[in-house]
Amino acid sequence: MKLIYVVTEDWFFYIHRLPTMRAAVRAGFDVALITRVDQHRARIEAEGVRVIPFPFSRKSKNPITAIGNIFALANIYRRERPDIVHHIALKPILFGSLAAWLARVPRIVNGYVGLGTLFYSDIPLTRVLRPLIFPLLRAVVKRDTVWTLFENSDDANRMTRDRMAVQDRTTIIPGSGVNIDRYQTAPMPATPPFICMFAGRMIAMKGLQTIHDAFAILKDTAPHIKLWLCGTPDPGNPESWDEQRLTDWAASNPNVIYRGYQTDMAALWPQAHLALQPTIGGEGLPVSLLEAGACARPMIATNVPGCREVAKDGINAILIPEQDPQALADAIQSFASDGEKTTRMGLASRTLIAEKFSSTHVTQAMYDVYQSLIGTRT
Structure with a gap:
């Protein structure tokens, strides 16, 4: 055949x-x-x-x-x-x-x-x-x-x-x-810093403006909270952010690190504490959330199709409204200030991924x- x-x-x-x-x-x-x-x-x-x-x-x-x-x-x-x-x-x-x-x-x-x-x-x-x-x-x-x-x-x-x-x-x-043998449960790294990670294509639909504005809110009040941006622009998408815009963002905010394309996310997720996916909509099922969850990381996502399939509010995630930077900033701070919740919800992510999404x-x-x-x- x-x-x-x-x-x-x-x-x-x-x-x-x-x-x-x-x-x-x-x-x-x-x-x-x-x-x-x-x-x-x-x-x-x-x-x-x-x-x-x-x-x-x-x-x-x-x-x-x-x-x-x-x-x-x-x-x-x-x-x-x-x-x-x-x-x-x-x-x-x-x-x-x-x-x-x-x-x-x-x-x-x-x-x-x-x-x-x-x-x-x-x-x-x-x-x-x-x-x-x-x-x-x-x-x-x-x-x-x-x-x-x-x-x-x-x-x-x-x-x-x-x-x-x-x-x-x-x-x-x-x-x-997701390959749950490759992406395995990992202990939370020591804090500070508290590291949030967005992994994916650098396109507007993924909620980049919401992340940008949330970290502008946190810039002075929570300098121990860092953002890693892992991914590259997508020239084939009409709403892609270009390389210059991303590097300018990182240059303007010392808490934002633009890391670009990464070849080994299974090694990178254990270095972070929290996954971010404040997408505007149109997702199928975000691979980054599957990979983060398999490594026992909690997540913040918008309450939209695709995201809410894997991000369960109050169980392994906090769901926020679309295009709400203040809600994203508040949710990030709630994790950064509560190590027990971060670990507990991260382990719930791993259980969910292993049971439904391997x-x-x-x-x-x-x-x-x-x-x-x-x-x-x-």
Whole structure:
């Protein structure tokens, strides 16, 4: 059986879908990946996956380019003749599903990784695109051999209600989960300083302005509370903060350290006390919260889809309203002033992650979806 994954960026696939990919290879699938090649091709091919380069551009909104991409994907599907195509994120779902219809691919898995800017941003472009794209998303789920995946129940419920997913062919799978053998319980480091960490892409949707303003509040009153920013700008996202803005932020506040891209988060989370994720919305399931929780770290997150799936208020987290810097600053101080609560809620994070979000659970659930599709009539 041939399985083809389709995703815009090779780095995303390698970082976020490695356990699923390995499970598919172990299960005996002939696995290929269609993606824009950057720096991860050799590592992906070393896992036994053939990479098919494709010129995806997440920034492009050109309809002529979109039509060209759809027909180019259809040609690849006709040549490869996959049994299953697995599209990951919105653009591959839209382009790939239309291409699969043209090429008569027998089985389709569409995996959302959050609903993102199209659903949550109110910039003029998204208001124009919604009435064009939403009817297409409704159309592509009508075939009986199309299965839709979501990373949290809020997204699944919304898309089912809006007829962009079919309830009987929908499964909630939390990304690729987290390897709880690699990310292990770690004791809290000594204080001071008390270290908060934000890890992820440096984009507005993640709540960077809220974090910025919260640490402006704490700058003079709580100099022992530090912020580590771990991640890089995302040029493919229209709301990305650029490198200059991030370095200027760190230069203006001595409690903010911009650490950039990190290769070993399993070693870094044990050096911090608290995970921050004050996202505005559009998350699937934040990987940073899974990794932090696996290392027994409590978290502060906004009460939005995706975050509240893993951040349970009063148990392992404090949930705050969106875009509320004062609430974030107060929540940070409540942890920094109470070591017992920080440790207790951190251990609750570890228990939750081990029970519900381990990569072992996730890869089995994904395998079950593939097996269900293989058993369907096409």
